[in-house]
Amino acid sequence: MSQEARATVRVTHRFSASPERVFDAFLDPMKIAIWMLGPATGEAKRIEVDPRVGGLFTFVIERPVNGTAQAMEHTGEYRELERPRRLAFTWGVPQFSAELTLVSLDFVAEEDGKATVVTLVHDGVLPDYAERTQGGWTAILAAVERSLG
Numbered sequence: 001m002s003q004e005a006r007a008t009v010r011v012t013h014r015f016s017a018s019p020e021r022v023f024d025a026f027l028d029p030m031k032i033a034i035w036m037l038g039p040a041t042g043e044a045k046r047i048e049v050d051p052r053v054g055g056l057f058t059f060v061i062e063r064p065v066n067g068t069a070q071a072m073e074h075t076g077e078y079r080e081l082e083r084p085r086r087l088a089f090t091w092g093v094p095q096f097s098a099e100l101t102l103v104s105l106d107f108v109a110e111e112d113g114k115a116t117v118v119t120l121v122h123d124g125v126l127p128d129y130a131e132r133t134q135g136g137w138t139a140i141l142a143a144v145e146r147s148l149g
Contacts, residue, residue, distance in 0.1 A: 007130040013141035019084035038139035
């Protein structure tokens with residue numbers, strides 16, 4: 001990472017599902033294809049996951065931008081997988097930067113395991129993108145909830 005100061009983004013979401021179901025939604029290609037779109041229109045073109053520590057993932061999402069389909073690739077490496085308590089991975093969007101940031105999620109059961117509070121922390125975000133990143137993760141967590149429907 002460059003020497004420029006970085007921000008940390010934190011988002012919390014309460015799910016009406018068990019920690020296991022919520023955790024698994026972050027590794028299931030069918031669910032990833034839903035939540036990576038968030039509330040936007042578009043299509044998941046390629047979802048590849050190798051859900052193990054050191055395993056890589058690639059999500060290619062195509063969205064209309066100014067009337068033209070634009071594909072965006074998201075890549076990373078799984079750093080921690082402690083089902084159903086913690087998940088951490090690097091996060092990158094190669095077409096914008098070669099730098100990687102770190103995303104970690106902590107899953108806490110509530111209501112005898114029938115609900116889950118997830119706290120997502122994204123470290124290393126460029127300050128100019130912190131607000132957009134927070135909004136993006138807020139939308140994605142809401143879409144994860146919908147994918148569990």
